[in-house]
Amino acid sequence: MSRRAAATARRRTAYHHGDLRAALVTAATALLDTEGPLGVTLRGAARGAGVSQAAPYRHFSDKSALLAAVAEDGFRRLRHAIARAARTHARDPVAALRAMAIAVVRFAAAHPSHYRLMSGPAVRGRDHPALRDAAVGAWALLAGAIERGQRAGRIRPGDPVALSFALWCSIHGLAVLAVDEQIPANVLKVVPLEQLAEHATRCLLEGLAPRPPSRAARRARPASRATARQ
Amino acid sequence: MSRRAAATARRRTAYHHGDLRAALVTAATALLDTEGPLGVTLRGAARGAGVSQAAPYRHFSDKSALLAAVAEDGFRRLRHAIARAARTHARDPVAALRAMAIAVVRFAAAHPSHYRLMSGPAVRGRDHPALRDAAVGAWALLAGAIERGQRAGRIRPGDPVALSFALWCSIHGLAVLAVDEQIPANVLKVVPLEQLAEHATRCLLEGLAPRPPSRAARRARPASRATARQ
DNA sequence: CAGGGAATGTTGACACAGTCAACTTCGAGC
DNA sequence: GCTCGAAGTTGACTGTGTCAACATTCCCTG
Numbered sequence: 001m002s003r004r005a006a007a008t009a010r011r012r013t014a015y016h017h018g019d020l021r022a023a024l025v026t027a028a029t030a031l032l033d034t035e036g037p038l039g040v041t042l043r044g045a046a047r048g049a050g051v052s053q054a055a056p057y058r059h060f061s062d063k064s065a066l067l068a069a070v071a072e073d074g075f076r077r078l079r080h081a082i083a084r085a086a087r088t089h090a091r092d093p094v095a096a097l098r099a100m101a102i103a104v105v106r107f108a109a110a111h112p113s114h115y116r117l118m119s120g121p122a123v124r125g126r127d128h129p130a131l132r133d134a135a136v137g138a139w140a141l142l143a144g145a146i147e148r149g150q151r152a153g154r155i156r157p158g159d160p161v162a163l164s165f166a167l168w169c170s171i172h173g174l175a176v177l178a179v180d181e182q183i184p185a186n187v188l189k190v191v192p193l194e195q196l197a198e199h200a201t202r203c204l205l206e207g208l209a210p211r212p213p214s215r216a217a218r219r220a221r222p223a224s225r226a227t228a229r230q
Numbered sequence: 231m232s233r234r235a236a237a238t239a240r241r242r243t244a245y246h247h248g249d250l251r252a253a254l255v256t257a258a259t260a261l262l263d264t265e266g267p268l269g270v271t272l273r274g275a276a277r278g279a280g281v282s283q284a285a286p287y288r289h290f291s292d293k294s295a296l297l298a299a300v301a302e303d304g305f306r307r308l309r310h311a312i313a314r315a316a317r318t319h320a321r322d323p324v325a326a327l328r329a330m331a332i333a334v335v336r337f338a339a340a341h342p343s344h345y346r347l348m349s350g351p352a353v354r355g356r357d358h359p360a361l362r363d364a365a366v367g368a369w370a371l372l373a374g375a376i377e378r379g380q381r382a383g384r385i386r387p388g389d390p391v392a393l394s395f396a397l398w399c400s401i402h403g404l405a406v407l408a409v410d411e412q413i414p415a416n417v418l419k420v421v422p423l424e425q426l427a428e429h430a431t432r433c434l435l436e437g438l439a440p441r442p443p444s445r446a447a448r449r450a451r452p453a454s455r456a457t458a459r460q
Numbered sequence: 461c462a463g464g465g466a467a468t469g470t471t472g473a474c475a476c477a478g479t480c481a482a483c484t485t486c487g488a489g490c
Numbered sequence: 491g492c493t494c495g496a497a498g499t500t501g502a503c504t505g506t507g508t509c510a511a512c513a514t515t516c517c518c519t520g
Contacts, residue, residue: 246486246487271478273476273477273478283479284479293477
């Protein structure tokens with residue numbers, strides 16, 4: 001993975017680290033897990049890699065560049081988790097979607113600080129295209145599953161991207177609420193997190209299911225201009 | 231509004247500020263809007279209030295206490311925005327819910343940094359009960375609207391808290407995605423943000439609508455244990 | 461095989477942040 | 491009128507991001 005390993009196997013010397021970039025990402029990730037988002041520090045990562053304070057600047061232009069690399073790594077892992085969940089239900093697209101949702105929430109619960117970093121203000125996708133791509137890559141799996149569901153007649157027709165977007169909002173919203181500890185105790189007491197994911201996903205998937213023309217659905221006016229402002 | 235005005239009208243002197251606490255919250259909010267979340271600083275807020283660096287410690291034990299006060303204020307405003315939206319559709323509970331969702335997303339888009347702070351790692355609800363209460367108070371309006379919808383037969387029966395939670399996930403997820411600039415360009419290009427809110431809300435509300443027993447909904451197995459791990 | 465860039469690390473320094481201790485000033489109640 | 495506590499100030503400490511100047515090592519070219 002590292003450009004060093006790909007090269008002629010430079011040996012680490014006392015002076016040159018060998019693969020500092022990867023070591024810094026690892027150290028920063030460790031800090032993230034143990035100390036939380038505010039505990040991640042450029043100097044701390046350097047210490048963790050056994051290197052001086054300014055060394056990171058040979059590999060990252062910025063603190064936020066380091067954080068972006070960490071976040072990108074997180075999205076890679078998240079994508080793998082989602083893909084694995086999808087594979088376990090290759091036959092049933094709806095079950096696959098549910099499993100994917102649970103995988104996301106599980107990932108968030110297992111690595112709260114990491115998930116926070118991935119979707120937080122510390123790194124803006126705009127400034128780090130690779131991060132953006134990694135994020136989109138992870139969530140794009142949802143659209144694929146939606147499409148399979150449509151082909152199987154389990155999900156109503158329509159733009160898969162638009163439909164998966166609604167699902168994305170739900171799942172990400174739940175994950176973020178969990179990670180930010182904003183789920184009220186009276187909810188979490190009764191129902192464990194994964195069941196909440198199932199619940200939220202089911203509510204949405206029922207909305208996405210094909211259905212005979214329903215009076216209630218059509219009664220809803222398409223757009224009311226008299227909504228609240230601000 | 232300020233406790234100063236309520237009291238015997240202490241006058242501000244050169245030395246004593248009069249109502250530093252409120253001034254600090256205002257200054258911090260201004261910093262948040264202009265400089266972003268990372269630009270909010272205790273010293274900066276003190277400067278903004280025309281006061282020395284250590285003065286805030288007479289009113290806030292901590293930087294995070296200041297941030298919590300700012301976030302709490304944000305939740306108060308958010309609750310008002312939601313309540314106003316609900317009032318504009320007193321007759322149609324489903325339209326009210328849609329309007330509430332749009333109000334939240336609008337708020338988030340208008341004050342991105344503020345919304346981020348309100349739901350971010352900077353302040354943990356656990357450490358600031360008043361913040362937690364403000365957040366719950368804002369979102370509780372959803373459950374009320376759901377209940378009205380049930381009474382009107384527009385929303386299927388069930389625990390209003392559980393149903394509103396699914397809606398909460400959707401709305402908050404969309405708001406957070408917007409605020410974090412994670413909505414892919416190919417989505418935002420085609421559809422403006424408020425329409426996305428309508429879309430997501432509609433998908434979910436259709437899932438929450440009362441419906442004749444449907445085969446597709448029942449076919450979904452209640453829980454599959456073979457989901458992905460990690 | 462030699463030698464010279466280019467990478468990669470190191471040291472030292474600067475500005476600024478959060479935070480605290482010690483001191484000062486002001487308003488209110490005995 | 492005087493004192494006491496609340497509210498503000500000054501000065502200092504540590505830790506952080508960042509940079510410039512210097513040191514070391516790798517690897518390519520002759």
